[in-house]
Amino acid sequence: MKKYSKQREIILESLRERKDHPTAEKLFMDLKKQMPELGIATVYRNLTELCEEGLITKVKSKKGPDRYDGNELPHIHFECKKCGDFIDIYLTETQIKQMHMSMKKLSTEVEAEYENSEIYLNGICKKCKKIAEKVV
Amino acid sequence: MKKYSKQREIILESLRERKDHPTAEKLFMDLKKQMPELGIATVYRNLTELCEEGLITKVKSKKGPDRYDGNELPHIHFECKKCGDFIDIYLTETQIKQMHMSMKKLSTEVEAEYENSEIYLNGICKKCKKIAEKVV
């Protein structure tokens, strides 16, 4: 079994554990605490590799830089336009199958070969809704 | 009625007409032909404004820089992982309503206020499929 570098392990493990969707920079800053010799280039390098291998996914943000997601369960993303946070919304087996079917069908319409899809929901998250209420 | 700058008009008009999803740079180069004095900063400035006003939308690409979309009809995006092109896939009234209902419901699960959604399909486009066949 191939052994990966300590840096790669820690990057993947951290993304698997955390529930937010950090930018490369944020992840780097956080990991530097437990591994001060870590370099930013190593973080970017490994994130790119892990994405290519399908072990993590890159999430495109409306505003800031790209984010990274290590959540293995099937889900879609809700992005809050106030705070910029991403929230995972889980789908049931049925919902996933249904969605894939629809997407595949739509791809057929344009004679394209469908592989996968990404769904982004936009709006205001629970937390920011509450803050808005207090102000009013 | 407020009159907008010639630059802004030409940017919006161009995006409404063209069916691709150009980057700011691409749009700038193309528009420079009919308006040589145009500056890249003006293009970025107006694209940002037009997005904020909801007259156009920003499309995030898997690889390169952001793209801009002036198509007013409800549609989703298919991104070809070979050539990087974006293809619009149109939805019927029924499909849109159905989708919005599902998304709204999913947002309620996380107690968020749903506004809109974006769907990205990934795979290989018609054109690239044909090229692949020829090579084999």
Next chain:
DNA sequence: TGTTTTTTTGATAATAATTATCATTTATAA
């Protein structure tokens, strides 16, 4: 085990995309 080869790292330079600055131009209002 010690040595060679390969891989990966981390500092930093380079690049790419986007935004900020600001004097000048253009449009609107007085």
Next chain:
DNA sequence: TTATAAATGATAATTATTATCAAAAAAACA
């Protein structure tokens, strides 16, 4: 008209990401 405000375009600055490369770490070999 002249004054005020808004938008432009050249370019500097910033941000995010990738490339370079000597050194460190790991794996393969003898």
